[in-house]
Each structure stands twice: as C-alpha cells, then as structure tokens.
Amino acid sequence: MAKITTRSPLAPAGFPDLPVIDGVRFAAAAAGVKYADRNDVMLAVLDAGTSVAGVFTKSTTRSAPVLDCQAKLARTSGGSAAILVNSGNSNAFTGHYGQASVAEITAAVAKAASVPQGRVFTASTGVIGEPLPHERIIQKLEELTDGLDANGIQDAAGAIMTTDTFAKGAGAEVDIEGRTVRIAGIAKGSGMIAPDMATMLVYIFTDAVVAQDRLQVLLAELTEKTFNCITVDSDTSTSDSLMLCATGASGVDAGNSEAFRAALHGVMLDLAHQVVRDGEGASKFVEIRVTGAASDADAKTHALSIANSPLVKTAIAGEDPNWGRVVAAIGKSGAAADRDRLSIRFGDILVAEKGWVSPDYREEDAAAHMKGQELLIQVDLGLDQGRCTVWTCDLTHGYIEINADYRS
Numbered sequence: 305m306a307k308i309t310t311r312s313p314l315a316p317a318g319f320p321d322l323p324v325i326d327g328v329r330f331a332a333a334a335a336g337v338k339y340a341d342r343n344d345v346m347l348a349v350l351d352a353g354t355s356v357a358g359v360f361t362k363s364t365t366r367s368a369p370v371l372d373c374q375a376k377l378a379r380t381s382g383g384s385a386a387i388l389v390n391s392g393n394s395n396a397f398t399g400h401y402g403q404a405s406v407a408e409i410t411a412a413v414a415k416a417a418s419v420p421q422g423r424v425f426t427a428s429t430g431v432i433g434e435p436l437p438h439e440r441i442i443q444k445l446e447e448l449t450d451g452l453d454a455n456g457i458q459d460a461a462g463a464i465m466t467t468d469t470f471a472k473g474a475g476a477e478v479d480i481e482g483r484t485v486r487i488a489g490i491a492k493g494s495g496m497i498a499p500d501m502a503t504m505l506v507y508i509f510t511d512a513v514v515a516q517d518r519l520q521v522l523l524a525e526l527t528e529k530t531f532n533c534i535t536v537d538s539d540t541s542t543s544d545s546l547m548l549c550a551t552g553a554s555g556v557d558a559g560n561s562e563a564f565r566a567a568l569h570g571v572m573l574d575l576a577h578q579v580v581r582d583g584e585g586a587s588k589f590v591e592i593r594v595t596g597a598a599s600d601a602d603a604k605t606h607a608l609s610i611a612n613s614p615l616v617k618t619a620i621a622g623e624d625p626n627w628g629r630v631v632a633a634i635g636k637s638g639a640a641a642d643r644d645r646l647s648i649r650f651g652d653i654l655v656a657e658k659g660w661v662s663p664d665y666r667e668e669d670a671a672a673h674m675k676g677q678e679l680l681i682q683v684d685l686g687l688d689q690g691r692c693t694v695w696t697c698d699l700t701h702g703y704i705e706i707n708a709d710y711r712s
Contacts, residue, residue, distance in 0.1 A: 314581035314589050314677060314697070315470045319458050322475035323486035325509040327351040327551025330456035332463035333444040337437060338392025338430055345441055346460035347448040348507065349417050350385040350549055356425070357519040358547040359527050368395050368402030369426045370545060372410070376422055377520075385423040386413050387547065388441070389464045389505060391492070395428035395436040405438040416445040427505055427545050429492065430466055457509075461490035464505055468492050468582050474574035478567040483556045485512045485564060487571050493536075493544075493579035504579055506531065506546040508571060512558035514550040522565060523548045530572040533604075533694045535611050536583035577695060585705070586697035588620055590679045596646075597690030602639035604692040609637035610681065617699035620679065625670030627655045630681060645686030650674065 328350045332343040350356075358377050360370050388409060395402045406426055414421035428436060461471035475488040493504025514522070523546070531546060548568075550558075558564035581589055592610050597603035610616055613633040619626040627648050634641050644659035651673040654662045673679065 310469065312469045312582045313587055316578070316581075319461065319471050320473050320475060322457055322473050322488040323477055324454050325486055325488050325551060326454070326511045326553035327354060328509050328549065329452035329454050330460040331448040331451035331453065332456065332459040333447050333451070335390065335440045335444045337390050337440055343459060343463035344392050345388065345390045345444055345448065346463040347413070347417070347445075347452070348387040348460060348509075349419065349449075349452055350387075350509075351551055351553065352384045353552050354385050355514055355516040355519045355550040355552070356385055356423075356547060357516060357523045357549075358425075358545060359524060360545050365397060367428060368398065368406045369428050372403075372406045373425045373427070373545060373547075376425060379422070383423055384417075384419045385425070385549070386417050386419040387425045387427075387507060387549075388413050389427045389429070389507075390436070390441055391428075391464050391466050392430040393428055393434055393436045394430045394432050397433045398435055401435045405436040408438050409441055412442045412445055416449045425547065429464065429505055429544065457488060457490060460507075461492075464490070464492040466492065467584055470578075470582060472575055472578040472582070474571045474578070476567040476571050478561075478563050480512075480556050480558055480561050480563055483554065485554050485556050485558050485567075486510065487512075487567055489571050489575055491575040491579060493582070504531070504544050504546075506572075506575060508546075508548045508568070508575075510548075510550050510558075510568070511552070511554040512550050512556055512564060513552040513554070514557075514559045518559040519548055519550055522559075522568065526565070526569050526572050529569065530576040531579075533692070534576045534580050535608060535694065535696050536580060536586070580695050580697050583697035583703075585700040585703035587700055588677055588679055588698040590620060590681065590696050590698065591693060592696065593680065593682045593691075593693045594685070595682075595691045596684040596686045596688065597692070598640040598685070598687045599690040600692055601690070603685075603690040604694070605639040606634055606637050606641070606683065606685070607692050607694040609633045609639075610683070611694050611696035614699055617696070620674065621698035621700045623671065623674040625650055625655070625667065625674050627661075627670070630683065631656070634683065640687060641685055642687065647684045647686065649680075649682040651680050
C-alpha cells in the first residue's frame with residue numbers, strides 16, 4: 305500500500321480540541337491488519353439509549369461491513385451500541401469470507417463490550433479483494449475495551465486513516481433553551497472521493513436527544529449539502545460509511561431545533577472540507593459556485609462536471625487560468641446551458657460573458673488568483689434561480705504517485 309505522504313499543504317494547524325460527548329468512549333490499537341507500528345483499529349462504545357443513523361456508499365460492489373450495517377440500521381433501536389473500524393483492508397469483494405469476518409468480529413465485540421451483536425457496527429477501509437485477517441483484530445479487543453476513554457476521539461481518528469496525511473476532527477457546542485448540546489465528529493478520506501454517499505468514513509457523535517427516525521432524516525438531508533458536494537477524483541468507494549450517533553446524555557431534545565441542525569451542518573461541512581484539503585496530492589482547495597441554472601439539480605450537474613474535469617483540475621494545478629476548460633466542462637455536462645447567457649469568474653474577476661471573453665479581462669489578474677491555495681470559480685448560467693456549490697482540489701502528479709503503487 306502507498307506510504308502516507310507528508311502532511312497536506314492545505315491541512316489545518318492541528319487536530320481540534322473537540323468537546324467530550326457524554327455516553328461514548330473510544331479506544332485505538334495496533335492490530336497489524338496491514339500497517340506496521342501504527343494504530344489501525346478503533347472502537348467506540350455507546351451507552352444504552354443511543355440513536356444511530358447512517359448513510360452508505362451506493363456502489364453495487366459495496367463491502368460486507370456496509371451490507372451488515374445497512375441491514376442492522378433497518379431494524380435496530382434502543383440499547384447500547386458499538387462501532388469498530390479497521391484500516392488497511394476494506395473487506396470488499398471477498399465473498400463469503402467477508403461475511404464470515406464481519407460475523408466473527410461483531411460477535412467478539414458484542415461479548416467483549418457487553419453490547420447486543422445486532423448493535424455492533426463495523427467498517428473496513430483499505431485494499432479491495434484481500435481477505436480480512438479478522439483474528440488480529442479480535443486479539444486486540446481486550447486491549448481496546450480496557451482502554452476505552454471518553455477523551456480518546458483523537459486516537460480513534462488516527463487509527464482509521466489510510467492515505468490520509470492528517471487526522472480529521474470537528475466539533476461544536478450549541479445552546480438550546482439555556483442548555484448546552486455538544487457535537488464531535490471524525491473522518492477519514494483522501495482518495496476515492498465523489499458524491500455518492502458515502503465516499504469516506506465519518507463518525508459523528510452528539511449528546512442530544514434525537515429519535516432514530518428524525519436523526520436519519522437530518523443526516524440524509526445534511527449529507528446532500530456537505531459530503532455529497534465534494535469530489536477529489538470522481539471515484540466512489542466500495543466500503544465507506546457515515547454514521548451519526550445521539551447518546552441523549554444531555555437530556556436536551558434537539559430533534560426539531562434549528563440551532564442544532566445548523567451546528568450539525570457546520571460540523572459536517574468542516575469534515576467534508578477537510579477531506580478535500582487532504583485530497584491525494586492536492587495543493588489547492590477549490591470552491592465551484594454555480595448560479596442561474598434551470599434548477600438546483602442542473603446547477604449541481606454543471607458544478608460537478610467542472611470539479612471532476614481532469615483538464616480543469618490540471619490547469620488549476622499548473623496555475624493556468626484556462627477558462628476555456630470551464631466552458632468545455634459546462635458544455636459536456638448534459639444540463640441546460642446557453643453559451644450566450646453564461647458568465648465565468650475566477651474569484652471576483654469577470655473572465656467571460658455573452659459568449660465571449662470579457663472586454664475588461666486581463667490574463668495577469670486571473671493568473672494571480674490561480675497562484676493562491678484557496679480558489680473560487682463562479683459560473684452564472686443566466687437561465688433561472690438554480691444554484692449549487694461544490695468543493696474539490698487540483699490534480700497533481702502526487703495523485704498518480706500515491707495510486708500507482710497503492711497495493712505495493
């Protein structure tokens with residue numbers, strides 16, 4: 305597997321100081337699933353009464369852990385719960401061996417953590433098509449359960465990384481009728497990132513009281529505005545999952561709170577942006593804002609066509625303000641567009657309008673914008689009120705280096 309590279313130039317200064325979530329404890333351990341000398345398994349154990357929601361990859365070749373989680377979420381409620389995640393091996397495309405591994409792990413976690421097996425959720429990330437050495441994980445369960453700690457979320461974030469260059473975390477505290485509700489989340493993701501939820505591993509925890517059905521609705525709605533609006537390379541993983549757990553320990557019912565919804569959206573968007581900032585080989589973080597489309601759906605189609613274009617992404621990497629590549633990406637998207645109505649801006653610089661380059665456009669101004677690490681491409685279709693914003697990164701030789709020897 306490709307070695308973890310130096311820290312992304314777009315990374316935050318360090319792991320944030322996240323609020324402690326009552327009702328959940330974390331542990332991490334080195335099981336040697338694939339990596340040597342680093343934690344590669346994390347366990348989270350949640351108190352009885354926790355609501356659990358999830359969204360998962362739509363891949364038709366999704367992994368055994370994903371299938372198991374989906375089946376359990378359809379019928380689970382109530383008691384304590386546990387989440388176990390390993391990195392280094394995705395347990396995908398492994399047939400009945402993969403199913404057996406999930407069964408062995410969930411049974412062992414249930415026994416070690418005193419959690420119903422139907423409430424043990426697992427995820428695996430890494431190489432596809434190789435049997436998971438689940439016995440190595442099971443051998444670490446005593447160490448993991450002994451090490452459970454409410455303050456262990458940073459270690460958990462580190463244990464789930466693959467080609468990530470930094471551990472990702474985000475949190476928030478929100479006042480609801482004079483009482484504090486806390487949210488903390490972790491994520492992994494660097495490659496195989498495209499909007500087809502989920503294309504990464506994300507675990508978010510809150511001490512709010514939220515019924516499972518309401519939690520599922522919130523998660524699905526906010527996913528569309530966050531994790532389903534990012535792309536690194538247009539590839540969707542077989543394995544990845546987003547789970548949201550509400551322990552209820554605060555005693556505050558937040559299911560219909562707009563303040564809670566806004567805070568949860570902020571945490572999810574922060575984590576989504578961090579995934580893009582850690583895009584394999586990335587050197588630039590790019591916001592693509594499309595307005596004036598025939599519908600919001602059309603706006604998203606155009607935005608993703610631009611964000612996923614190798615020609616656009618390599619131009620960004622080369623700091624070349626080649627707006628013609630943006631025009632081409634719009635034209636190929638399949639969504640409604642009129643050449644003579646659209647306008648394009650790099651940052652606030654008007655580049656093109658009315659079917660032609662803007663008469664006031666100066667190449668050197670756009671080139672200066674392209675030299676930044678934080679870029680904005682704005683497109684207005686001039687058709688109607690549809691709008692969408694997506695986030696991506698550039699495509700550099702580093703992406704090739706990481707993925708050319710991923711299995712080595």
